[in-house]
Amino acid sequence: MRRAVRVSxxxxxxxxxxxxxxxxxxxxxxxxxxxxxxxxDGDIVAATTPVAVxxxxxVDWLRLMARGERARLDRHESAATIRDRVGxxxxxxxxxFCVERDPxxxxxxxxxxxxxxxxxxxxxxxxxxxxxxxxxxxxxLYSIDGTLAVDxxxxxxxLDAELGAVGHLLNLPGELSLATPGPAVVARHYSxxxxxxxxxxxxxxxxxxxxxxxxxxxxxxPEDR
Numbered sequence: 285m286r287r288a289v290r291v292s293x294x295x296x297x298x299x300x301x302x303x304x305x306x307x308x309x310x311x312x313x314x315x316x317x318x319x320x321x322x323x324x325d326g327d328i329v330a331a332t333t334p335v336a337v338x339x340x341x342x343v344d345w346l347r348l349m350a351r352g353e354r355a356r357l358d359r360h361e362s363a364a365t366i367r368d369r370v371g372x373x374x375x376x377x378x379x380x381f382c383v384e385r386d387p388x389x390x391x392x393x394x395x396x397x398x399x400x401x402x403x404x405x406x407x408x409x410x411x412x413x414x415x416x417x418x419x420x421x422x423x424x425l426y427s428i429d430g431t432l433a434v435d436x437x438x439x440x441x442x443l444d445a446e447l448g449a450v451g452h453l454l455n456l457p458g459e460l461s462l463a464t465p466g467p468a469v470v471a472r473h474y475s476x477x478x479x480x481x482x483x484x485x486x487x488x489x490x491x492x493x494x495x496x497x498x499x500x501x502x503x504x505x506p507e508d509r
Contacts, residue, residue: 294361295319296328296370300454302379303370305363307422309393310383310440314462315447322456328370362425363433380433381450382426385440386499387490388474388483391420395477408477412485420489423496432496439497473504 295304295316304319306312320329367375385393395411406414418424426434438446444461451460478486483501487494 294328294366295323296366296374296378297323298327298374299324300456301377302381302454303366303375305361305366305380305382305426305434307382307384307425308419309390309397310385310422311443311462312383315383318447318460318462322458322460362428364428367428367433379435379454381436381438382422382434383438383440383443384422384426384493384497386474387420387493388478388486388499388501390422391482391486391490392472392474392477394419408482409479409485412482415489417489420486421493423490423492427492430492437497475501475503 294306295302297303297319300322304315306316316329323329361369363380370378391412392408394415395408399405399411412420426432426437436450438450447460447462451458454460478501490499493499
């Protein structure tokens with residue numbers, strides 16, 4: 285069995301007939317690491333599968349000539365891109381799944397990750413104003429033409445239990461669990477930094493997942509933040 289380096293999480297496993305679509309700030313790299321243990325030669329593990337030279341972009345050719353590095357699959361390929369890559373028959377017959385996370389918690393986690401080394405550090409509102417909506421919302425990754433394109437969306441809040449259930453559903457020859465920790469838990473509750481202006485920006489960017497999964501903004505007492 286092949287063990288993949290934890291770099292670019294997206295897997296198409298022909299051996300067990302499943303497709304894992306990576307989403308942002310949902311422990312996707314750790315999940316890929318766990319799933320790759322069940323993959324065999326010929327399966328697509330984004331961290332180790334090179335892109336065909338016929339699909340190279342100018343930047344890929346420059347990297348190849350300057351550093352001798354082959355292009356690898358994108359970190360977060362969308363459902364539509366993966367479907368085109370594997371073909372309709374494989375796409376329609378394989379079990380497809382991903383993970384989604386509370387949008388306000390996810391936004392704060394993204395803010396913490398991308399601004400911790402900046403000096404001066406921008407405010408949450410400044411960060412959200414400049415952030416691309418696509419970096420805040422995962423919905424376009426696991427939908428096609430605005431419709432869910434996967435068989436299961438695991439809720440990040442119940443990650444371990446739901447991963448175990450998927451492992452049993454796929455009849456994997458071993459327990460599907462995370463051997464390495466996912467991203468650090470956000471140190472403070474999102475309501476401590478997400479005010480009305482910040483919430484409006486997140487609500488607009490993540491409207492589809494809020495509606496689809498019934499996410500609701502929660503306020504907590506200052507002493508619990």
